[in-house]
Amino acid sequence: MAVVAYKCPNCGAPLEFSPESQKFECSFCGSSFSEEELQKYEPAQSSEQTIVQEPAEEEGKEETAVLYTCPSCGAQIVTTETTAATSCLYCHSPVVLEGRLQGEFHPDRVIPFAFTREEAERRFYEWVAKKRYVPKGYFDTGKTEYFMGVYYPYWVLDCDTSANYTANANRVRVWRDSRNEYTETSVYRIHRQGDLHFEDLTHCALDSEGRELADGVMPYRVLEAIPFKMPYLSGFRAEIRNLETDALEPVFQDDIHKYTENLLRDTVTGYDSVYNSSLDSDVKRKDYQYALFPVWAFVYTGADQKKYYYSMNGQTGKVAGILPLDRKKLLRDAVLAGLGIAAVLLMIGGLLI
Ligand SMILES: [Zn+2]
Ligand SMILES: [Zn+2]
Known part of the structure; x- marks a missing residue:
């Protein structure tokens, strides 16, 4: 090699x-x-x-x-x-x-890193500064470690599907005269048929410890990906896939099912309730592309010596990772919020009485 x-x-x-x-x-x-x-x-x-x-x-x-x-x-x-x-x-x-x-x-497409390591660090500290429940002074600028630009492998799916959606729906009319209240319930059988096209459904193609970090920073603006060329990797780390499309098929199927159902369900309007829905969908054509997308990965060791792992989308700057929590502050705010609700209830009570 x-x-x-x-x-x-x-x-x-x-x-x-x-x-x-x-x-x-x-x-x-x-x-x-x-x-x-x-x-x-x-x-x-x-x-x-x-x-x-x-x-x-x-x-x-x-x-x-x-x-x-x-x-x-x-x-x-x-x-x-x-x-x-x-x-x-x-x-x-x-x-x-x-x-x-x-x-x-050989990857079909790549999204090159859009900003430098220095810029990634700056964005990270800006991000934590805005987080309300991070202990004050916990993050000290310039203390991130193992800062690394990594290209992670992803499968990107374009597909055409055909779907049938059925459901029951009710429309309820209520009126009254001097003696009685009347309720009329009309029951409808709903049927929707649609041909749908999905583009750029994306999942990480690497089964490893880095997977959560690579998944957490999605989505990417896949439209901006360019044809892959080897030199883009120079100066970065790159990982290749160890998951083939059939391993991710169920995950993509779930996405397609969920999005199809939402799209067709959204066309059913003007009813008081929709229930007993079912969906049949059939994939007519699918096209997988293999792509490398950029992630800034790094570690932050806090004053308590605890290590926190973060990743940042190298195209959009979206951060993923768990933040240390200021439990006292969180508790205090929760109590205050509770008091606030109690005060509002008292006021309503007072007004009603
Ligand atoms: Zn030179
Ligand atoms: Zn050397």
């Missing part, structure tokens, strides 16, 4: 994709190249490959370490089975494991 490093054509230092300029930049001589310009040059490859697999036992879960040779310094690069881009621990050169992105593993 070829291990490639994109090097600056002017000085030979490693090139990295810059979210700021959306170009490939050399931090050594300051040159920058567009995707087209870079295509004229061949990336450096390590011809010889060292692949040693040693299963490492980790909390009962077996993970295989795979070793490669760095094309820049010759040191060994340790990766997991699903890594497709990383950097050399010794010379820090970004490397792309080309072989892991070929054939059926």
Whole structure:
């Protein structure tokens, strides 16, 4: 398997994709190249490959370490089975494991990182500052660790379906004369038939510990994804999928069912109640695309030495992760809110009496 490093054509230092300029930049001589310009040059490859697999036992879960040779310094690069881009621990050169992105593993589309690591950090602190129940002063700027840009694999589904929706519905009319009250209930049988088209239904294609972090930052603006090119991964980590479409089929089916039901249900209006509904839907055509989407992943260790894991959508800036909670403040506000409700009730009571 070829291990490639994109090097600056002017000085030979490693090139990295810059979210700021959306170009490939050399931090050594300051040159920058567009995707087209870079295509004229061949990336450096390590011809010889060292692949040693040693299963490492980790909390009962077996993970295989795979070793490669760095094309820049010759040191060994340790990766997991699903890594497709990383950097050399010794010379820090970004490397792309080309072989892991070929054939059926060649992504159709990629969304490049839209903002830098510094910007991601700034957005994170801005986000926590707005959170009401985070203990005051808990987050100190500049204390995030293991800050990493990671491309996670996703399956993106476009499909056409045909659906039948049936339900019962009631319309109720009530009137009275001097002696009686009358209720008339009209019962209807509802039928809706529709052809629907779904676009860009998305689920993470990696079954690992990072899955929650990759799922939590969705949605992406998938329309903005561009055709995949290898160099976009340079300077970031990239993971390849270990879940095929059939493994995610039930999850996509659930989405389709839920969205179809909502869409058809929304066309049933003007009734007092709708019940006993049922839905039949049939997928006529489906088209899966394999894509890599950007996530900033990092850890924050609080004053109490507790570690919190966060991820941020590398396109939209949406953050996922659990925040420390100021329980006293939460309790105090809950009590105040309770008192507020009690006061309003007293007022209504007073007015009524
Ligand atoms: Zn250079
Ligand atoms: Zn190296």
